[in-house]
Amino acid sequence: MDIVTKRPRGTEDKLPREIYKWQTVEKVARDTAEAYGCKEIRTPTFEHTELFQRGVGDTTDVVQKEMYTFEDKKGRSITLKPEGTAGVVRAAIENGLLNDALPLKTYYFTRCFRYEAPQSGRLREFNQFGVEVFGAAEPSSDAEVIALANSVIERLGVKNVLLKINSIGCPACRAEYHKALKEYYGQYKDKLCDTCLERLERNPMRLLDCKSEICSEFKKDAPMILDYLCDDCKTHFESVKKRLDALEIKYEVDPLIVRGLDYYTNTVFEFVSDEIGSQAAVCAGGRYNGLVEEIGGSPLAGLGFAMGLERMIMVMDSQKAEYAPEKKCDLYIATFDEETNIYAMTLAQKLRAEGFWAEYDTVGRSFKAQMKYANKINAAFCMVIGSDELAGGFAKLKRMSDGEEISVKLDDGFAERLNTLIMDISL
Numbered sequence: 001m002d003i004v005t006k007r008p009r010g011t012e013d014k015l016p017r018e019i020y021k022w023q024t025v026e027k028v029a030r031d032t033a034e035a036y037g038c039k040e041i042r043t044p045t046f047e048h049t050e051l052f053q054r055g056v057g058d059t060t061d062v063v064q065k066e067m068y069t070f071e072d073k074k075g076r077s078i079t080l081k082p083e084g085t086a087g088v089v090r091a092a093i094e095n096g097l098l099n100d101a102l103p104l105k106t107y108y109f110t111r112c113f114r115y116e117a118p119q120s121g122r123l124r125e126f127n128q129f130g131v132e133v134f135g136a137a138e139p140s141s142d143a144e145v146i147a148l149a150n151s152v153i154e155r156l157g158v159k160n161v162l163l164k165i166n167s168i169g170c171p172a173c174r175a176e177y178h179k180a181l182k183e184y185y186g187q188y189k190d191k192l193c194d195t196c197l198e199r200l201e202r203n204p205m206r207l208l209d210c211k212s213e214i215c216s217e218f219k220k221d222a223p224m225i226l227d228y229l230c231d232d233c234k235t236h237f238e239s240v241k242k243r244l245d246a247l248e249i250k251y252e253v254d255p256l257i258v259r260g261l262d263y264y265t266n267t268v269f270e271f272v273s274d275e276i277g278s279q280a281a282v283c284a285g286g287r288y289n290g291l292v293e294e295i296g297g298s299p300l301a302g303l304g305f306a307m308g309l310e311r312m313i314m315v316m317d318s319q320k321a322e323y324a325p326e327k328k329c330d331l332y333i334a335t336f337d338e339e340t341n342i343y344a345m346t347l348a349q350k351l352r353a354e355g356f357w358a359e360y361d362t363v364g365r366s367f368k369a370q371m372k373y374a375n376k377i378n379a380a381f382c383m384v385i386g387s388d389e390l391a392g393g394f395a396k397l398k399r400m401s402d403g404e405e406i407s408v409k410l411d412d413g414f415a416e417r418l419n420t421l422i423m424d425i426s427l
């Protein structure tokens with residue numbers, strides 16, 4: 001096939017016939033975020049590469065291997081955002097949002113770009129719904145953000161999603177933990193894969209995330225972060241769990257959740273499902289108390305999550321979850337000639353202004369073909385306008401579900417009558 005008619009590997013077309021699924025998920029996510037007091041933020045699709053190097057972390061797979069980075073015409077290094085958090089933090093600092101009343105609660109929908117090996121549920125361009133909250137250091141915020149993610153999942157009717165939580169501590173307790181990890185993994189230096197050898201030096205916690213058979217073997221006896229938490233971090237984590245219990249949100253503490261991005265501190269979490277592959281995350285996030293400062297703002301606590309929308313829809317499809325029904329055409333106006341078609345055009349124009357979905361012929365179909373088309377698009381009502389109807393000011397509305405015909409006056413009250421008839425059908 002000609003390359004021009006083929007989309008790049010790892011990308012997807014979201015087609016009109018399935019867009020109702022996206023609209024359902026986006027509406028539920030938006031309504032839920034707003035019920036928690038979040039306001040939408042939209043940031044650029046590309047940022048300076050340095051933002052992600054500094055924010056997401058130089059030693060992460062995302063920054064080292066997966067970014068779409070290029071030079072613009074002035075030789076600046078630009079990167080298509082691989083995730084949403086860094087851009088939101090940058091925008092909050094640059095626009096002074098962190099000087100206003102705190103906490104600042106934001107949500108976003110964004111496309112992300114990562115050069116990964118494409119497979120089911122893993123794309124090179126994908127969509128995230130995310131939430132970022134700033135100036136909220138208390139465990140109550142961790143619980144609130146997790147509860148928000150959980151209620152989006154619940155409101156979408158998605159089942160069998162397991163919430164896994166962990167605490168990866170603050171830089172002080174993590175330094176102790178890194179020491180212990182280096183010592184432990186140091187014994188197996190000659191057996192570790194090349195990536196893990198590098199991790200051992202630069203980012204030892206990521207060793208726990210290695211999927212290779214040999215390195216995974218060493219995981220079970222490795223020191224666990226929860227044994228190294230300082231008193232403050234321990235108390236924080238206990239309080240988050242207590243609040244999740246009070247909200248009756250089920251979770252499992254998994255000390256192997258370390259996350260692939262460098263900015264996290266304290267609470268981290270993942271909502272995983274078996275429906276995409278083994279325990280793939282449909283939503284993930286955590287606290288990042290050092291990130292605002294790292295990116296150039298004054299020190300300020302932050303936390304959030306992002307939900308992979310392609311993955312969420314895959315899970316919903318495989319569980320046959322319900323989406324909001326697709327919109328239906330309210331009225332198709334069939335006509336015979338130019339005069340009646342012009343009348344239909346003006347009537348459709350008025351009805352559309354009132355919020356109806358009205359259609360008439362714009363492609364020169366025969367009368368018979370128009371009726372067939374009205375059926376095909378599943379119009380609720382069909383109305384025939386001929387010269388008699390034009391002269392008499394009356395027409396017959398045919399209810400397509402049962403063929404019942406209702407005579408209606410073509411006057412200023414038409415839209416209201418049509419509305420009543422449509423409401424009757426939906427009852």
Ligand code: HAM
Pocket residue numbers: 082083084085114116121122123124125126127128130131132260261281282283284285286287303304305306307308309310311
């Ligand atoms: P992340 O774990 O890298 O975190 O991604 C969040 C979610 O995006 C994943 O759980 C998954 O559902 C989806 N996702 C990631 N990569 C892909 C891919 N290649 N194809 C399809 N879906 C994917 C973040 O991005 C953080 N910014 C989340 C966050 C916000 N933490 C705090 N605030």
